[in-house]
């Protein structure tokens with residue numbers, strides 16, 4: 303088709319010129335983080351705006367970049383939930399560290415390839431160091447521990463289960479393998495097992511006790527029963543900080559059972575593993591060192607932008623067993639002294655996610671991170687205390703990992719009425735835009751859940767929010 307194709311250099315120069323004119327806006331965007339507190343948490347796009355935006359097509363000839371940027375600002379970035387807002391108390395959302403932003407932007411600009419070690423050696427060392435550092439909190443031995451940064455808790459746990467399967471279950475026995483988790487385990491664990499082809503009857507979901515913790519007796523009974531039936535128990539997944547209630551499973555006892563019956567022991571600490579950084583709260587996870595692998599999302603409690611999750615293992619060889627494949631076209635860029643990123647996990651091309659965490663940890667220091675964790679635990683206690691001062695509020699799950707569940711429960715209403723009532727309370731507060739809170743379900747009760755891990759939430763934010771919930775509840779009750 304072409305005798306000789308030459309990309310239009312003028313057009314490239316023009317693209318960089320346009321990028322320069324966007325620079326100022328980039329700085330403005332970074333700056334706007336400072337005033338996030340004054341912004342409404344969520345103004346979703348109107349129906350008309352969504353219709354307008356859906357009309358934008360894919361142009362054959364390029365458009366003016368500034369116009370594209372303005373369009374993105376108008377429809378996308380100003381019409382999204384500000385999950386890093388200090389009064390966004392839903393999900394597991396935290397403030398974003400400016401150092402994470404800096405690290406993230408630099409990583410995007412320089413775009414190191416995180417697959418091969420020798421293509422960016424010191425970035426590779428950063429990933430190794432960050433994994434060793436996090437793994438040290440799990441008590442994994444320095445000489446053998448390792449890990450890899452992946453997109454999120456879901457993929458970290460999936461990868462851990464792959465390593466566990468390969469270590470504990472012969473491939474011919476896959477149809478007989480059984481995995482154990484509690485009814486409070488994150489959906490990503492069930493999803494991972496489903497993706498790996500395990501049938502529903504190979505996944506035992508154990509009911510939790512009154513504290514929403516895995517019942518170790520039930521776990522052992524189930525393993526004994528399954529073994530008697532000729533099945534092969536191979537995996538137990540415990541949670542360090544459940545999404546619903548922040549609960550920490552009895553890791554030490556689960557670890558003992560895993561080792562007694564030769565199961566792979568994975569801990570899903572996507573949310574709660576950061577509590578290990580606090581010298582005060584670390585001992586809530588006693589026994590974590592008995593685990594084989596740990597999921598730890600830095601984009602949750604450690605103030606990182608999406609996505610930044612670490613999969614940590616006690617023995618790095620277990621990752622190699624699961625993920626090494628050596629194609630001929632990578633021979634020249636494979637390192638022998640250090641492990642290549644593509645040998646530690648399922649991904650090949652991937653961003654160097656550890657750099658922004660490195661930037662953050664270097665610039666803030668561990669001391670501040672310890673304080674942040676302690677502060678979150680403290681803030682959830684403030685919620686509890688404020689609720690106790692007011693009538694009709696019932697605590698359903700005590701504060702754990704900065705998370706608390708409660709409901710407004712005036713006498714004389716049925717379970718259904720209370721459920722509807724509490725959902726209505728959260729709807730009202732979200733409409734107002736001052737705070738963002740959603741419900742979850744615990745023992746069939748709709749509960750209002752607050753996750754208090756944002757470093758910028760103040761006591762005033764919390765008390766005002768509780769005041770507002772109380773006022774809304776009273777008004778709704780009067781209409782009932």
Ligand SMILES: *Cc1c(COP(=O)(O)O)cnc(C)c1O
Pocket residue numbers: 394453454455456457488490541543544545570571572573574599611
């Ligand atoms: C958030 C969460 C996950 C999922 O992590 P992603 O990073 O969203 O994929 C898994 N487990 C727990 C306990 C979580 O809180």
